[in-house]
Amino acid sequence: MFSPSDRAKLEQYVTDCDGDIFAVKNLEGIVGAVYARYSRASTGFRETLLKEFVEAGQIDPAKAEALIERVLIAFGDDSVGELEGAHVSFEDISNLATKEIEDRRIGGSPIEKSTRYVLYDQPGPDGRFRYHRDPAVMASEHAAAYEQTMDFIFKTYAELVEPMREYYRGLKPPEAAEYDINGDGKKERLADCTTPTDEKAFRRTYEMDLRTKACDALRYLLPTATTTNVGTFGNGRFFQNVLSHCYTSDLPEARALAARLQIQLNKIIPRYVQRAKRQEYQVTVRAQARALAGELFRAVKPRPEKTVTLIDGGEEAIADRLAREGLTGSTVGAALRDEEDVLTLSCMLYPHLAHPLRQIQEVVRALPAEKRQAVVAAYVGDRQTRRDRPGRAFEAGYPYTFDCLTDFGTYKDLMRHRITTQLRQAFTPTHGFVVPPDLEAAGFAHRALACRDRAVALYERLKPEFPEQAAYATLHGSLVRWVMGMNDREAQHLIELRTGPQGHPSYRKVGQQMHEAIAARSPWRAEVIKFCDRNDYFWSRGDSEAAQRVKEKKLESLKA
Incomplete structure (x- = not known):
């Protein structure tokens, strides 16, 4: 039991003094x-x-500061940093920069302004379209070309908003639409609405139905330069990792972002981010791996690959080896271990190339031992402390490794799954572009392709002088190559969630293709993923919007 005076002190800091x-x-x-x-x-x-x-009776700031310092020295701040957290808003940063933050997987929970609900047809307060303007690019001879290209793309997006709404309105006039706005399991038409409240709810649901369809189609045009907002809650360890990663990034925007973030976190959890700094070890090994990858693949042209490829265990290579060496326990073990090495070494090279993973594996299999060792040496480098940690290639070996070639928008949605290992190659508009089916059906494919052509031209112009900033020309519809490794449990979660009716058609297809690949390998494992939805839903979010009206109606009734 606490004394009355102690209870008075504690009540400021705990919710219960007795329990x-x-x-x-x-x-x-x-x-x-x-x-x-x-x-x-x-x-x-x-x-x-x-x-x-x-x-x-109060927390003594000076005493607390001294105690925190002592605790961190005595206990180390890796785990202690996970007991402190902060909410941080990143506003008006590029979509490209958001990936530098969100790709730090552990200890943080980001939520980003959605291109599936928010239209980008209006300029910002300064009268200009909302895209990032890199200071170095804007100070160069490429400034005019950069702004002209981005303005052209955003103007095209803005000019197509109303035509696409009208296109969808023609497919489903308000009189033909049906929504369960009362939550009784029965869909009503506009003519069935008997009260002004119901009619208002119906019309709002209908307009949101059209709006979200337009957003889904038009987001393919948005470049990664598009500015957005990200709200994040993370613990101290997460933010320290974000800071160190961004300080170390080749992207100037990320480095500038880190400096501003450090200032704000120093006002809240300064001790838990005090070790954040540029990691020269990472800079060195990244440059080494990139140089070696370029050398090994200089004469190897990337070959086409399908949207989703489930990487096998190298069975054909193992069979060929056993045919040469004979089938014994030792030869089988050696062959299996060699394929594990091939996958790990291929993942070391993957982020620095434009090739599909299977093609990289084929090249790595043929490398002599000294070249393989050179790959390891370049990737691992000279570790001076335990904090010099090699990258995610050492996480290779999941039951499922998917090599994906998807549009950037799909990557952006699926990369949120953090119980996975992800590797991505540099963003570029040169792998190809997905013309949204609805834009094509509405007769606007030529305008989407014009945006693609302008984006590719800008990328090629910027790349020699600004290789990192050139990625701002990648559109949401541009194809990007990335790897996602996962176990059965995560595959079940991802596939069942992302194939749901409300999902974007592009990532629903990726989830369905993942399920098909698993079924081809192991039917019973695919059967466990029983809620993979293989149906097509053209009006995918009308029902969810109607459900939102039901919730709003209940809230209003509670207020009354």
Whole structure:
């Protein structure tokens, strides 16, 4: 039991002074240190807080700062940093930069402004379209070409918003639309609405149905330079990793973003991000791996590959080897281990190439031992401390490794799955472009292709002088190559979630193709993924919009 005076102190910081379970409040920037300290104390959290962190009824900032420093020295801040967190908003950053943040998988939860719900047809407060203008590019001879290309693409997008709405309106006039706006399992038409409230809900659902269809079709035109907003909650360790990664990035926008982020986090959780810095080890090994990949594949032209390829276990290569060496336990083991090595080494080279993974594997299989060792040496480099960590190629070996060639929009939606290993190649508009079927059906394919052509021309113009910034010309409809490794449980989650009726048609197809590939390899495993939806839904979000009206109606009734 606590004394009345101690209870008065504690009530500011815990939700219950007596129970065995309680929540902590009003201890931003300090709670991690308290938890770390009490993990080795004989007393509980509340007693530890009172004894070591509270002075004269309040948290003593100077004392707390000294204790945090002592705790971090005594315990190390890797795990302690996971006990502190911050909410951070990144606003008006490019879609390209968002991937630098969101690709840090562990400890953070980002949510991004959706191109599936938000139209980008209006200019910003400065009267200009909303896309990132890299300072170095804008100070170069390419500035005019950059702005002219981006303005052309955004103007095309804006000019097609109303025509696409009218196209969808022609396919489904309001009088023919049906929505369950009352939540009774029965779909009503506009003529069935008997009250002004129901009619308003119906018309709002209908307009959102058309709007989201237009967003889904037109987002293919948006470049990765498009600026957006990302809200993120993350723990200290996550943000320290984000900062270090962005400081180390080749993308100038990411480095500038890191500097601004550090200033803001220093106001909230300074001790937990104090080790964030540019990682020269990563800079070195990235350059080494890129140079070696270029050397090994200089004469190898990337070959076409399908949208989704499930990488096999190298069975044909193993069979060929066993035919030469004989079938024994040792030869089988050696062949299996060699294929594991081939996959890992191929993943080391993959981010620095434009080739599909299977083609890279074929080249790696043929490399002599000294060349394979050179790949490892370039990728691993000279590790000076345990914090010099090689990259994700060492995570290779999942039951399923999918090599994907999808539009950027699909990549953006699927890369959110964090219980996976992902590797991606450089974003470029030169792998190809997906013309949205609805734009083609509406007679606007030529306008989409004009945007593609302008984007490719800008990319080729920028690449020699600005290889990183050239990626801003990648459109959401541009094909990008990336690898996603996962286990059975994640495959079930991803496929069942992403093939749902409300999903974008492009990533629904990817999920369906993943399921087909798993079924071809192991029918019973595919059967476990029983909620993979293989149906087609042209009006995919009308039902979800109607359900939203039902929820809004319930909220209004509660207020009344």
